[in-house]
Amino acid sequence: MLVSDIMKKNLITLGPDSPIYVALELLHKHHIRHIPIVDESNQVIGIVSDRDVRDASPSIFASNQSKDLDNAIKTIMSTPVVAIHPLDFVEEIASIFYEEEFACLPVVQDNKLVGIVTEKDMLQTLIQLTGTHVQGSQIEIKVPDQIGMLPQVTKVVGQRRINITSVLVYPYTSDPKYRVIVFRxxxxxxxxxxxxxxxxxxxxxxxxxxEKSNEL
Incomplete structure (x- = not known):
């Protein structure tokens, strides 16, 4: 699955000189958590999150609230920005989210912002990849880590003419000589x-x- 398949294309962006209060209004109005900051050429130069805006907003007891929210968004944006490409594989960019602890990643093509991928998008994709959004059952099989094991197992499953919604393979932690094949x-x-x-x-x-219930 490619990034282009899951990225959001209808984007809300701001320029670096936009006041913070505008970002606050957009976050609330569109129920979003991140706003890419772009220059006049639509190149990403920063990211602002709802947390950035909250941290920049003064206490309700402060007397200079309006003045602080008039500050330019560039004063609180995160920069430099790590970006991904529409043709990157979703499974590979998942490691960026995990290792860098990012909440979103802008998608850039030809140095222009074309989309954004969030943690929620990644979680929804994981649900689709594992097949848990489709009603069914899960079967886990321990097999030797050898060539040809997957087709052998799928052949047995296929004989029952039951649809396979997903297949995952991961290491068997107790013994590296084996793998676990997970079918939905x-x-x-x-x-x-x-x-x-x-x-x-x-x-x-x-x-x-x-097996146990069948023996009873």
Whole structure:
């Protein structure tokens, strides 16, 4: 999945000389948390968050409230800005959010602002990639870390003619010689698939309680 598939394109931006109170009004009006700051060429030169604006706003007990909010937005914007490209892979930019602890990333193409991706966008994408937005069941299989294991497992699942909504593969933490394949399948009764996998010699990690309840 590409950044262009999830980025927001209808952007609210401000120039560096705009007063802080305008940013405050826009954040409230459009229910957003970040505003890219751009120059006259639409190049990103900063980012302002709702927290930046709140920190810059004086206490209700202060006498110079209006004066402080008249200050230029460039006095509180975060700069320099880390930007991403529309053709970057979403899975790769996730590491930027995690490692840098950013709440949003502007999307730039040919040095021009074309979009923005937020933490919420990333979380929604993760839900889609894992298939948890579709009603179904999850099956986890422990397999040797060898070439060809994934098609072997999908062949068994496919024989039941049940739709696979997502497939994830991650390391088996107890032993690096193994991997865990996680399937989301579009059925509320995964027991037939689980039994097929076990009959083929696969080590099913989840669901295990189905086997126990079946024995009772």
């Amino acid at each position: 399948v579009q059925t509320m009764n995964p027991l037939p698939i689980v039994n097929d996998l076990k009959d083929k010699g696969f080590d099913v990690l989840w669901p295990q309680e189905l």
